[in-house]
Amino acid sequence: MKPFTVLDGLVAPLDRANVDTDAIIPKQFLKSIKRSGFGPNAFDEWRYLDVGQPGQDNSKRPLNPDFVLNQPRYQGAQILLTRDNFGCGSSREHAPWALEDYGFRVLIGPSFADIFFNNSFKNGLLPIKLGADEVDELFRQCIATEGYSLKVDLAAQTVTRPDGRVIAFDVDPFRKECLLNGWDDIGLTLRHADKIRAFEAQRRAAHPYYFA
Amino acid sequence: MEAQTLYEKLWSSHVVHQEADGTALIYIDRHLVHEVTSPQAFEGLKLAGRKPWRVSSIVATADHNTPTDHWDQGIQDPVSRQQVETLDANIREVGALAYFPFKDERQGIVHVIGPENGATLPGMTVVCGDSHTSTHGAFGCLAHGIGTSEVEHVLATQCLLQKKSKTLLIKVEGQLGRGVTAKDIVLAIIGRIGTAGGTGYAMEFGGSAIRALSMEGRMTICNMAIEAGARAGMVGVDETTVAYLKDKPFAPTGESWDKAVTYWRTLKSDEGATFDKVVELDAATIQPQVTWGTSPEMVVTVNDRVPDPAGEADPVRREGMERALKYMGLEANTPMSEIRVDQVFIGSCTNSRIEDLREAAAVAKGRSKADNVRRVLVVPGSGLVKRQAEAEGLHEVFLAAGFEWREPGCSMCLAMNADRLEPGERCASTSNRNFEGRQGAGGRTHLVSPAMAAAAAVTGHFVDVRTLG
Ligand code: SF4
Numbered sequence: 063m064k065p066f067t068v069l070d071g072l073v074a075p076l077d078r079a080n081v082d083t084d085a086i087i088p089k090q091f092l093k094s095i096k097r098s099g100f101g102p103n104a105f106d107e108w109r110y111l112d113v114g115q116p117g118q119d120n121s122k123r124p125l126n127p128d129f130v131l132n133q134p135r136y137q138g139a140q141i142l143l144t145r146d147n148f149g150c151g152s153s154r155e156h157a158p159w160a161l162e163d164y165g166f167r168v169l170i171g172p173s174f175a176d177i178f179f180n181n182s183f184k185n186g187l188l189p190i191k192l193g194a195d196e197v198d199e200l201f202r203q204c205i206a207t208e209g210y211s212l213k214v215d216l217a218a219q220t221v222t223r224p225d226g227r228v229i230a231f232d233v234d235p236f237r238k239e240c241l242l243n244g245w246d247d248i249g250l251t252l253r254h255a256d257k258i259r260a261f262e263a264q265r266r267a268a269h270p271y272y273f274a
Numbered sequence: 275m276e277a278q279t280l281y282e283k284l285w286s287s288h289v290v291h292q293e294a295d296g297t298a299l300i301y302i303d304r305h306l307v308h309e310v311t312s313p314q315a316f317e318g319l320k321l322a323g324r325k326p327w328r329v330s331s332i333v334a335t336a337d338h339n340t341p342t343d344h345w346d347q348g349i350q351d352p353v354s355r356q357q358v359e360t361l362d363a364n365i366r367e368v369g370a371l372a373y374f375p376f377k378d379e380r381q382g383i384v385h386v387i388g389p390e391n392g393a394t395l396p397g398m399t400v401v402c403g404d405s406h407t408s409t410h411g412a413f414g415c416l417a418h419g420i421g422t423s424e425v426e427h428v429l430a431t432q433c434l435l436q437k438k439s440k441t442l443l444i445k446v447e448g449q450l451g452r453g454v455t456a457k458d459i460v461l462a463i464i465g466r467i468g469t470a471g472g473t474g475y476a477m478e479f480g481g482s483a484i485r486a487l488s489m490e491g492r493m494t495i496c497n498m499a500i501e502a503g504a505r506a507g508m509v510g511v512d513e514t515t516v517a518y519l520k521d522k523p524f525a526p527t528g529e530s531w532d533k534a535v536t537y538w539r540t541l542k543s544d545e546g547a548t549f550d551k552v553v554e555l556d557a558a559t560i561q562p563q564v565t566w567g568t569s570p571e572m573v574v575t576v577n578d579r580v581p582d583p584a585g586e587a588d589p590v591r592r593e594g595m596e597r598a599l600k601y602m603g604l605e606a607n608t609p610m611s612e613i614r615v616d617q618v619f620i621g622s623c624t625n626s627r628i629e630d631l632r633e634a635a636a637v638a639k640g641r642s643k644a645d646n647v648r649r650v651l652v653v654p655g656s657g658l659v660k661r662q663a664e665a666e667g668l669h670e671v672f673l674a675a676g677f678e679w680r681e682p683g684c685s686m687c688l689a690m691n692a693d694r695l696e697p698g699e700r701c702a703s704t705s706n707r708n709f710e711g712r713q714g715a716g717g718r719t720h721l722v723s724p725a726m727a728a729a730a731a732v733t734g735h736f737v738d739v740r741t742l743g
Contacts (some may be wrong), residue, residue, distance in 0.1 A: 069451075078593075078594070078597075079590050079591070079594050080469060080569050080594065082569075082707075082709045084688075084707075084710070084712055085709070085710060085711075086707045088711060088715075089688055089689065089690050090690075091408050092690065093310075093339065093351075093353040093354055093356070093357050093690070094353075095313035095314065095317070095356065095357060095595065096313045096314065097317075097318075097422075101522050107710065108712055113715045115352055117353075145590060146470065146502070146590070147469060147470045147473070148525055150470070150503070150569075151405070151707065151709060152404070152405050152419075153311070153403060153404055153407075153419035153420060153421050154310070154311055154403075154421070154422070155311070155314075155421035155422040155423060158421075173470060173473065175419070175470075175473065175503065176473055176474065176503065176504075176505045177405060177418075177419055177421060177500075180421065180424075181421035181423065181424075184418040184421065184423035184424070185423065191592060194375060206390045234295060234297065234437070235294075235295040236293050236295050236297040236435075237297075244705055247423070247427055247435060248322070248324070248426065248427050248430045248431060249330060249429075251299060251427065251431040251435065252300060252430070252431060254290065254291050254433075255431075257290055257299075257434055258290055258291075258299070258301070258327075258431060258432060261290045261301055262301065262328070262432065265301065269397070269534070269537065270530065271395070271525075271526035271530050271531075271533070271534045272395065272397075272398060273330065274330075274371075274526065274687055
């Protein structure tokens with residue numbers, strides 16, 4: 063996994079609540095057996111005027127000019143501003159893969175769906191929960207200011223606005239550590255292999271019917 | 275000892291290791307695998323030179339991409355076929371406790387086959403790369419959906435990294451009215467607490483109305499816990515649970531059964547256990563539900579009207595309502611019963627079990643599909659459900675009514691196979707998600723119970739099933 067430390071990035075505002083994983087990456091693209099290449103189909107139904115199919119040349123498809131991410135001023139955005147309950151719906155990791163492949167490294171919103179939140183960390187994508195008022199203000203500033211960017215410092219757990227205001231955010235110490243270092247969860251867990259083995263042996267003895 | 279909730283019991287019996295910040299390693303008893311979320315996990319495992327930790331924990335099937343008709347022709351879509359064949363190859367290589375591949379007589383939706391084979395047992399931790407894994411919590415186990423990285427993590431370590439959730443009790447007391455089902459209960463719950471109401475919580479369903487439900491009904495409710503934001507839903511073990519599991523293929527037998535049952539009976543929240551939050555509903559007031567929008571919380575009773583955004587004070591919510599109405603092609607204040615449907619889908623891991631099919635057949639019996647309804651798909655949840663339904667003659671009721679009787683799979687719940695809505699088509703569906711494009715690009719989904727879906731099929735519009743007699 064790519065480590066995440068500090069990012070000074072352009073912000074794009076996606077002003078909708080309950081953006082679900084089917085909207086982030088429509089299901090026809092889930093048939094891939096790979097992890098990468100989902101970026102061009104992120105938000106496919108909103109982003110293009112036609113219906114997307116896997117294996118198309120996406121550069122030739124008609125773009126929806128009304129979709130916010132298609133506006134020239136948001137090209138190259140690395141930070142996505144979102145509303146409540148972003149990432150609700152399925153557990154499919156294709157959603158964070160698509161966002162990451164598109165170029166986002168940070169998501170900022172008032173709340174995220176549980177599984178999506180969790181999946182994001184595992185893919186080097188940092189979801190940041192801020193108060194609804196803070197998020198509202200970021201939306202206002204971002205929409206009002208072309209080239210609006212934010213500085214996100216994971217070690218310091220801060221988001222710094224262009225006007226100098228510093229907003230602190232919470233993050234699990236364990237997740238933070240993993241993301242800062244780009245550690246692979248599996249490797250970390252396998253350091254406890256003896257403990258897992260001991261637990262398993264004990265469980266097998268007490269409840270053999272779970273091990274049939 | 276202090277009174278504990280069911281969740282606390284399940285959690286504490288699975289902690290292998292805990293970090294200082296509370297992140298814990300949880301041991302996983304059952305790992306359900308399907309074709310969509312596993313290929314990248316198996317690939318990752320192989321690339322890292324790792325082997326599955328305990329193959330006997332794995333139960334696998336192909337369900338999301340499999341066609342529901344013309345099985346003799348195999349899987350036509352090459353991309354779908356590749357995904358299913360990749361699963362075949364992966365399971366062949368690593369092994370499993372059980373694998374029900376495409377066309378196997380026990381193949382079916384992963385959340386249907388686990389319980390019906392006794393591969394889901396009380397007291398287990400159950401995971402699957404699918405958010406509706408919450409279904410299995412109906413058996414008094416801790417079941418959640420996981421992402422593909424976590425699928426790989428569980429394959430490699432038999433553990434999941436988790437933080438303990440807060441606990442939420444949804445208490446439904448009293449008696450359900452005639453024609454009102456488990457689906458209506460859970461839609462009413464989501465209507466009340468919202469799609470984020472359970473976020474961060476492990477949700478337990480209790481109260482006399484839940485106790486009175488069959489296992490099928492409890493699975494329907496736990497299935498949609500995720501639609502209320504909760505990763506896990508659960509119901510305590512009682513005699514209904516035990517009776518369901520008796521003689522299931524992977525359930526223990528003989529002495530081992532007796533020992534297991536003694537333990538399972540302890541798997542319920544203790545008298546006086548405290549929850550972080552409690553929400554109470556009166557079962558007697560719940561009426562048949564129909565969603566009107568593009569999120570399961572956008573739900574009303576069948577006798578209501580489509581809500582008017584003008585009455586919503588919160589601007590973000592108002593805009594969400596307006597967008598939903600536009601997508602759904604609906605006018606505010608239209609009576610729900612005047613909304614006509616183009617297709618009906620009876621199936622999905624929410625409502626494709628035998629009891630669901632019986633409820634739908636009871637309404638369809640002696641009636642026929644309305645002319646304005648282009649198609650009614652009945653898709654049993656598994657090969658076993660299909661055969662049981664056929665033994666009871668339910669398929670004949672459906673066929674006589676002009677419904678289609680299909681092979682098992684996820685089908686038009688998410689339209690990854692050929693079963694889908696055309697753009698602009700409206701569907702009464704027994705599935706769990708009414709998101710934009712869920713049942714096909716531009717398709718419009720209204721979530722209902724199986725009885726309500728059958729009622730819409732025979733009248734051509736939403737109708738209170740209780741008025742059909
Ligand atoms: S039936 Fe629908 S919700 Fe259930 S597992 Fe299949 S696609 Fe997912």
